[in-house]
Ligand SMILES: Nc1nc2c(ncn2[C@@H]2O[C@H](COP(=O)(O)OP(=O)(O)OP(=O)(O)O)[C@@H](O)[C@H]2O)c(=O)[nH]1
Ligand SMILES: [K+]
């Protein structure tokens with residue numbers, strides 16, 4: 246390890262000394278057929294990312310960064326697409342940025358403050374094709390991505406369009422499902438009674454025999470199955486069987502470096518679904534990407550109000566979408582629920598204002614909530 250690190254230092258120093266234009270050098274290098282400092286550097290740094298001897302299966306474990314804040318977004322992408330540049334733009338963390346691949350060698354957390362919430366942004370090493378099979382530190386990167394609430398897939402607008410599908414393939418291979426809901430299939434294993442398979446509508450892509458065979462392959466011989474969606478595929482069925490190893494995560498595809506592509510191509514990229522475009526270099530589109538992230542995370546801001554006093558809009562409580570008054574209580578204090586009598590709600594979730602509600606009431610973004618406790 247020390248050897249590689251030393252060699253890397255040497256080359257980096259040399260590059261600093263010579264201060265050549267590396268694009269120029271790249272072309273010259275191609276002509277002459279020798280290995281350039283830049284690509285030599287990338288190769289050596291890739292070696293640093295290889296799991297060392299004895300790392301074994303442990304190499305698949307995530308990086309040791311504890312979760313903090315209200316949500317976590319992972320930056321995933323091929324090397325040198327600008328992940329660390331983006332992190333440095335939107336947080337106070339200054340990650341190392343350079344023109345060679347594998348500049349980032351571990352997970353680097355930063356904090357994005359937005360609408361009163363703190364969102365942890367995780368900058369990750371670049372992944373390469375074959376990451377899912379354990380190439381480079383790919384598996385570790387993907388494990389870290391799996392722990393996030395949202396993936397920001399950073400793509401290089403100047404690179405081939407295939408990069409997006411390649412990366413999706415790597416994530417799919419380890420059970421990450423992007424921008425999809427779990428298949429609408431009810432599957433319950435039983436102790437006895439054989440298989441009971443039913444469909445709420447005639448399925449288009451599978452039939453009872455196929456379902457039977459899949460279940461038998463997975464040794465699920467006694468169970469109840471209800472397929473509630475006519476478009477279900479065999480892959481969907483497998484996802485349900487392996488649901489403990491599947492993770493459904495939102496993804497925003499972000500094309501960086503749009504300063505270097507033509508306007509027509511840019512327009513085409515921007516129209517793809519779940520996609521945003523930006524240039525970290527020219528400071529273009531960054532705020533839009535951040536706004537889109539906030540929307541996708543669907544976090545809810547709740548303002549609390551005490552009786553007889555105006556609501557406190559300076560500090561919001563942050564809860565997930567689908568949260569109830571009970572979740573709001575838990576966010577304030579662990580034991581608040583115990584003395585809960587009712588809550589008053591002003592805002593989008595209230596039918597009339599204020600609406601008197603119980604613990605089960607679902608809250609909406611920017612609701613004002615006043616919790617009334619039982620007398621002691
Ligand atoms: N033209 C252009 N270059 C950019 C832009 N954003 C970043 N770069 C350059 O792209 C190179 C790579 O940037 P990094 O932020 O290190 O990329 P990374 O994805 O973190 O790379 P790894 O950590 O090696 O995976 C640097 O030379 C950046 O200056 C951009 O918007 N336009
Ligand atoms: K880089």
Ligand SMILES: [Mg+2]
Pocket residue numbers: 328329330340341342348349368369370371
């Ligand atoms: Mg980086």
